[in-house]
Amino acid sequence: MTLDSYPRVLESAAQWHTQLAAIKRDNPAVDFSWYGYDILANLWHIEGLLGSEHGSLFAQLAGQPVADIGAADGDLAYFMERLGFEVDVLDWPSTNWNGLLGARRLHQLLESNVGIHEVDLDSQFKLPRERYGLVFLLGILYHLKNPFFVLEKLARHTSYCFISTRIARNTAGGDLNLEQAPVAYLLDPQECNNDATNFWIFSMPGLKRLCDRCGWDVVAERRVGNVVTSNSSSPDHDERAFLLLRSRHV
Structure with a gap:
């Protein structure tokens, strides 16, 4: 696999997306349901x-371990394995969509060497390895009780990290603008998708300051979703931030 061209990586991802859908279709879940969202997107x-x-970041990191934290069924982790990386999945059964049964089933079907590790990110956890070249932390940060600890921990063991998380420009009623302030909004348990594991909705300045305080440089950033009137609660006003981070410690 050629890693120095990210468009080529995406070509392989599109092929893997089709193959994985066929694998899941041909192997219906028993006593659990496959994860309901498209992680590969x-x-x-x-x-x-x-x-x-x-664009050549993956090539630069060739031969270095990768971690997928909060991996759902491991679709992304198993793809990174196909690219030639050693990969660890870190997730916690009680907060995983299907208690990690989907990831373990794919592991069996694919005869994979990906490591599956039960790690409670809300504890004073240890990582399976001392060093990673890259960590994916996608859609997880706002579910963490202590995002400061997690980001600081990763910065001491990881060279690069991709992060995505929900952010907001306003509070739900629009009475408070968050866009210019480095803040985090603490959700009520039923306020956002009626999901008590949703804790923090950051402003973009707040998210970037958090990363900086935890030992990361923000290499690149982008925003997707409702990038005009996003708020902290409504599914119709959902905005996501994607960041590429580089550790100042590793």
Whole structure:
């Protein structure tokens, strides 16, 4: 696989997307349901972070371990394995969509060597390895009780990190503008998608300051979704931030 061209990586991702859908279709879940969202779509959002300047990042990291944290069924992790990386999945059964049964089933079907590790990110956790070249932390940050600890921990063990998380420009009623302030909004348990594991909705300045305080440089950023009137609660006003981070410690 040629890693120095990210468009080629996306070609392979599109092929893997089709193959994986067929695998799941031909192997119906028993006593669990496959994860309900398209994790691989994140790779196309990441393209907007890499551009021409960082398009060879995967090639630069060849031979270095990769971690997929909050991996759902591991669709992305198993794709990175196909690209030639050693990969670890880090997730916690009680907060995973299907208790990690989907990831373990794919592991069996694919005869994979990906490591599946049960790690509670809300604890004082340890990583399976001392060093990673790259970590994916996609759609997880606003579910964490202590995002400061997690980001600081990763910065000491990881060279690069892709992050995505929900952000907002306003509070739900529109009475408070968050766009210019480095803040995090603490959600009520039923306020956002009726999901008590949703904790923090950052402003973009707040998210970037958090990363900086935890030892990361923001290499690239992009915003997707409702990039005009996003708020902290409504599914119709959902905005996501994608960041490429580089550790100042590793």
